[in-house]
Amino acid sequence: MTRPPLRHRIITNALLAVAALYFLVPVYWLIVSATKNSADLFGTFGFWFSRHPHPLRYLTEVLTYDHGVYARWFANSLLYAGIGAVCATLMSAAAGYALAKFPFRGRETIFNVVLAGVLIPGTALALPLYFLFSAMGLANTYWAVLIPSTVSPFGVYLCRIYAAAAVPDSLLEAARIDGAGEARIFGGLGLRLMTPALVTVFLFQFVHIWNNYFLPLVMLSDSDLYPVQLGLTSWTGYADRQPVLYQYTVGGALLSVLPLMVLMTVLQRYWRTGLTEGSVKS
Amino acid sequence: MSRDTPVRPPTPAAAPPEPGARRAAAGRRRRASRTEARNARAAAGFLLPFLALFGLCFLAPIGYALRTSLQRTERTGPLGLGGQEHEVFAGLANYAQALADDRFLAGFGRVLLFGAVQIPLMTLLATGLALLLESAAARGITFFRSAFFLPYGVPGVIASILWGFLYVPGISPLVKIAQSVGWNVDFLSRGSVLWSLANIVTWQFTGYTMLVLIAQLKAVPGELYEAARIDGANAWQVARHIKLPMIRPALVLTCVFSIIGTLQLFAEPMVLRPLSSAIDSGYTPNLHAYSEAFVGNNQQLAAAEAVLLALVACAASFGFLRLVGGHGKERG
Numbered sequence A: 001m002t003r004p005p006l007r008h009r010i011i012t013n014a015l016l017a018v019a020a021l022y023f024l025v026p027v028y029w030l031i032v033s034a035t036k037n038s039a040d041l042f043g044t045f046g047f048w049f050s051r052h053p054h055p056l057r058y059l060t061e062v063l064t065y066d067h068g069v070y071a072r073w074f075a076n077s078l079l080y081a082g083i084g085a086v087c088a089t090l091m092s093a094a095a096g097y098a099l100a101k102f103p104f105r106g107r108e109t110i111f112n113v114v115l116a117g118v119l120i121p122g123t124a125l126a127l128p129l130y131f132l133f134s135a136m137g138l139a140n141t142y143w144a145v146l147i148p149s150t151v152s153p154f155g156v157y158l159c160r161i162y163a164a165a166a167v168p169d170s171l172l173e174a175a176r177i178d179g180a181g182e183a184r185i186f187g188g189l190g191l192r193l194m195t196p197a198l199v200t201v202f203l204f205q206f207v208h209i210w211n212n213y214f215l216p217l218v219m220l221s222d223s224d225l226y227p228v229q230l231g232l233t234s235w236t237g238y239a240d241r242q243p244v245l246y247q248y249t250v251g252g253a254l255l256s257v258l259p260l261m262v263l264m265t266v267l268q269r270y271w272r273t274g275l276t277e278g279s280v281k282s
Numbered sequence B: 001m002s003r004d005t006p007v008r009p010p011t012p013a014a015a016p017p018e019p020g021a022r023r024a025a026a027g028r029r030r031r032a033s034r035t036e037a038r039n040a041r042a043a044a045g046f047l048l049p050f051l052a053l054f055g056l057c058f059l060a061p062i063g064y065a066l067r068t069s070l071q072r073t074e075r076t077g078p079l080g081l082g083g084q085e086h087e088v089f090a091g092l093a094n095y096a097q098a099l100a101d102d103r104f105l106a107g108f109g110r111v112l113l114f115g116a117v118q119i120p121l122m123t124l125l126a127t128g129l130a131l132l133l134e135s136a137a138a139r140g141i142t143f144f145r146s147a148f149f150l151p152y153g154v155p156g157v158i159a160s161i162l163w164g165f166l167y168v169p170g171i172s173p174l175v176k177i178a179q180s181v182g183w184n185v186d187f188l189s190r191g192s193v194l195w196s197l198a199n200i201v202t203w204q205f206t207g208y209t210m211l212v213l214i215a216q217l218k219a220v221p222g223e224l225y226e227a228a229r230i231d232g233a234n235a236w237q238v239a240r241h242i243k244l245p246m247i248r249p250a251l252v253l254t255c256v257f258s259i260i261g262t263l264q265l266f267a268e269p270m271v272l273r274p275l276s277s278a279i280d281s282g283y284t285p286n287l288h289a290y291s292e293a294f295v296g297n298n299q300q301l302a303a304a305e306a307v308l309l310a311l312v313a314c315a316a317s318f319g320f321l322r323l324v325g326g327h328g329k330e331r332g
Helices: A006-033 A038-043 A055-101 A107-119 A122-135 A142-149 A153-166 A169-177 A182-193 A195-211 A214-219 A228-238 A244-266 A276-281 B025-069 B093-100 B102-134 B141-153 B156-167 B173-180 B193-218 B222-230 B235-246 B248-263 B267-275 B285-294 B299-323
Strands: B071-075 B085-089
Touching (some): A006 B141, A055 A195, A107 A153, A122 B299, A142 A214, A182 B025, A195 A244, A214 A228, A214 B285, A228 A244, A228 B156, A244 B141, B071 B299, B156 B173
């Protein structure tokens, strides 16, 4: 392969660097600002540290403020996203596997209805879902956020496409002849062969739940049940009266994005596949 | 093309020969009907958990919204005070009311304008970055790719809080820099706040769109590039005539998801609302429906607005798919 001319290389990398600046500067600001107290937040230049940066002290204050309510929100977020994503992945796997590997009447109808679910705006669903859940007495409980989080039509779509390609019929047939039950075949063979797709579904769903704001906002009124995002916006709502909350919001925002950004960077390679999986093959 | 796409179906290891290939036709037929029944039973078992919850969280709310949207609350008792509340059939009155509400319609106009500008811009930016990263001239690809993708890990609410700080005059270093060179910038004024919101969305989702496009670019067979080079094509021509047509399905798909996302715009204006007087409770259709439900306490009207929002989102995404010739249609 011939090396492209120097001029091309300079222009290309300059453009990439400018773009990187745009994407990184707000995160840089967040990191710098988390080392400042409220006075410095307003009083010093945002893109540089104050004279007395105290990252650990201010982040500890975030965690201990109001009897550690932030830690509670964080745990709630982990609970919603972790349990929700695991359940969603397992159910999507089973459903996708069934739709791929068992020909039966009405299969395509079911699949098309599920596909339509991918295109329905989540927030258009959240309001009626709240009305429904409050009629059932489920609103303002953990279940109100957890149950909807376990449903991923996109996961079913991905699992079906993947299972159709990755789980050979002959292998299933052989297992059946050996006398294995369908549940064992799925648990032992299907899940193992579908693992890469399952990782993708899990990650998508985890981030989807973690980022979801509208659903917990309409469902929850008890701040003990809040996920991080909702808790932080409740802080910004009070910050006018209690300026120290500006500082806590900044610190809390940094703490809340750290785990996800690490996850994101480490697991990037799984990400780029998900969405295109279907279109590449069609 | 030496790089593999990470999610790739493994090739089945030496499969055993198809059993029963030589059985008698009658036996096969009997077995087929038995297989079908067995299939249906097994499939039902696997599908049941998902379908039950799908029904509860997708189908039931749609049905509930449709029903509620056709009702209104009537109060018995003197002057409609006290007494009992009960729901009566109202026909399309809630829809008529929603569609007659100028603020609700203005919200739709706003998100459509937002989408018409932001989606093409973001797609263009993502495509440009994907092509640059995949070109032979790029260095530090892993770093750049991670840097561009990083904001996708920042939830919409946090991104809005973050940019909110960067927009507010007292605290924002950006405003300070602009003022020091004599530019009196106001990110939160009536005229500019929509584009400040667009910037937040662009910041968050460009990297994600770019990754989807890169995945598609990696699926382009290497021989195509080889052939183009032999024909004397330069980098521009390769991008224009080989890469762009190849990533078209991915572009269509990301655009559809962007359209749906844009129509639901909520978290960003909700978070910036305390900072800008230009954002009112009807700034986007979703914000309007939300305040109807929780501030106005009018569930029926909110349900009608949610239904309208879903309809417009469906119409817009299907309209877009039709416009581009159905290339993004998933196989089903």
